[in-house]
Amino acid sequence: LAKTTQPISMDSYEGQEVNITCSHNNIATNDYITWYQQFPSQGPRFIIQGYKTKVTNEVASLFIPADRKSSTLSLPRVSLSDTAVYYCLVGLIYGGSQGNLIFGKGTKLSVKP
Amino acid sequence: GAVVSQHPSWVICKSGTSVKIECRSLDFQATTMFWYRQFPKQSLMLMATSNEGSKATYEQGVEKDKFLINHASLTLSTLTVTSAHPEDSSFYICSARKTGAKQETQYFGPGTRLLVL
Numbered sequence: 001l002a003k004t005t006q007p008i009s010m011d012s013y014e015g016q017e018v019n020i021t022c023s024h025n026n027i028a029t030n031d032y033i034t035w036y037q038q039f040p041s042q043g044p045r046f047i048i049q050g051y052k053t054k055v056t057n058e059v060a061s062l063f064i065p066a067d068r069k070s071s072t073l074s075l076p077r078v079s080l081s082d083t084a085v086y087y088c089l090v091g092l093i094y095g096g097s098q099g100n101l102i103f104g105k106g107t108k109l110s111v112k113p
Numbered sequence: 114g115a116v117v118s119q120h121p122s123w124v125i126c127k128s129g130t131s132v133k134i135e136c137r138s139l140d141f142q143a144t145t146m147f148w149y150r151q152f153p154k155q156s157l158m159l160m161a162t163s164n165e166g167s168k169a170t171y172e173q174g175v176e177k178d179k180f181l182i183n184h185a186s187l188t189l190s191t192l193t194v195t196s197a198h199p200e201d202s203s204f205y206i207c208s209a210r211k212t213g214a215k216q217e218t219q220y221f222g223p224g225t226r227l228l229v230l
Contacts, residue, residue: 034218043117043206043221044157087156101147101208101219103157 004088009108018075020107022088025069031090033064033071034101038085047086048073075109083111114140117209119222126197127230133193134225136207142187143209147219148180151204163190197229 005023012018024033032051036044048055050062050071061074075082085106116139126132136146144165149157161182162170169182179201181193190209194201204226208219 032217036221041204041224041226043119043208043224046115046218046220049218102159103149105156 003102004090004104006086006088006104006107008105009110011110011112012078013112014079015077018078018082018109018111020073020075020086020088020109021070022073023070024088024090027068027090033062033068034089035060035062035071035073036087036089037082038087038106044087078109078111080111080113082109084109115209115211115218115220116140117207117220117222119205119207119225121225122223123226123228125228125230128198129196131193131195132197132227133191134205134207134227136190136192136209136222138188138209138211138220141209141211143190143211144187145210146184146190147208147210148182148190148192149206149208151206151224157206160192194227197227199229202227202229 032049034049035047037047038044048057048060048062050064052064055062063072085108087103087106089101091101118137118139120135124132146163148160150160151157159172160175163182163184165184165187171177179195181195184190204224206221206224208221210217210219
């Protein structure tokens with residue numbers, strides 16, 4: 001299973017765009033990249049998932065370069081409520097039924113007023 | 114949507130008792146569910162993979178006789194912590210895999226806080 005590396009923490013201010021980059025150098029051909037958000041004492045919440053290029057939803061954008069060895073989660077105009085830990089994971093099998101998710105340490109994002 | 118519930122949300126028990134935690138996928142069927150444990154200020158640690166109708170697969174270092182997993186239906190998996198001890202106190206989180214046409218996504222429950230006295 002591919003390991004991921006993320007910054008341990010990041011600080012931002014309200015209204016700014018935040019970009020969190022994750023490295024996954026040994027990602028497999030069939031692996032998807034998934035990002036989760038976790039607040040204290042809650043289960044992780046699915047944010048976005050992608051395989052290549054760019055994916056956008058109502059919450060965030062995910063940028064994946066051609067070599068797929070990294071990915072960047074972009075949160076537009078963050079607010080105080082975006083303060084949380086963000087996890088980047090790889091390991092789901094494209095179109096298959098195997099694979100599980102191994103959590104790294106995540107990035108603790110602190111948004112200040 | 115993809116909603117996963119857990120029950121109870123928190124439980125306090127005496128050392129030596131057993132505690133059962135339920136994980137349900139409310140609006141989709143999940144042939145595979147996962148159980149995680151999270152200690153304070155740490156990341157989630159995968160404990161086991163629960164497959165409907167078959168035995169669970171446990172991660173290395175997780176005692177299968179202590180953490181009993183049953184996945185009897187496509188929407189329900191249970192984790193029973195047998196003879197709980199204070200060191201089992203933790204935040205237990207389940208997830209359910211939702212299979213789509215091209216990809217799969219795991220959706221997580223809200224977690225269960227276990228405190229063993």
